[in-house]
Amino acid sequence: MEITEVRIKLMEESEDRLRAFCSITLDNSFVVRDLKIIDGSQGPFVAMPSRKLTQRCHRCGMKNYIRSKFCNNCGARQRDNRHSRSDDTPNKLYADVAHPINQECRDMIQVRVITEYHAELERAKEPGYVSRYDDSYEVSAGEKAGADPNTRERVDAPQSASARPPHSSESREQSRSEPS
Known part of the structure; x- marks a missing residue:
């Protein structure tokens, strides 16, 4: 890497x-x-x-940041779980x-x-x-033109099947009529 x-x-x-x-x-x-x-x-x-960790409100179940005084959804006063030893309440505020x-x-x-x-x-x-x-991380057309010709855009080859959506009713009917 x-x-x-x-x-x-x-x-x-x-x-x-x-x-x-x-x-x-x-x-x-x-x-x-x-x-x-x-x-x-x-x-x-x-x-x-990192992101700030959350815990659920004891009244409504909504997620709130740890050490919040009140629930952002129902306004209930939050329990102070900082010294709790239960497995579902982390003692840290952030997680990588x-x-x-x-x-x-x-x-x-x-x-x-x-x-x-x-x-x-x-x-x-x-x-x-x-x-x-x-600045944007997108590759510009000029960079693509100068790219190595041995690099491939796709990992898998596109299928040359019809342009129907894969979950349309037509595709289900065809799959039922085809022998397995």
Whole structure:
């Protein structure tokens, strides 16, 4: 696996430890967005994208963020389950959406992203600097034209069957009449 692109969005006026958001592209095929570059005690480090965890309201069953005081649906006061030992109530607030499975992968991401972060800090000093973070990831027609002719657009070959929708009544009638 190769990190083929890193995009950084600097957070200039952030009052907390968040210094930048980042997205990485793996093998020119897969994008992971919303990695965070945070000031740690030993310098900047990369935090994986995460989501805030939820728990169900005891009255209506609607999902609410953990540590919410009231239900967003029915307004019931939520129970404080922070010190609960039950398995269905996590004691953490966030869960990773994507994360490396081994230390080698984590180190590869960390080194590449922090290197690009420092380069982006230097680019930001130049006049007319604009972050590429929000640019589209779609491949343009010009890039497709110059692409390797050995690469294939599809993994499977298209079927040359009729243009009927696969679940139409005609296709069901035909499948019933055909011997199995």
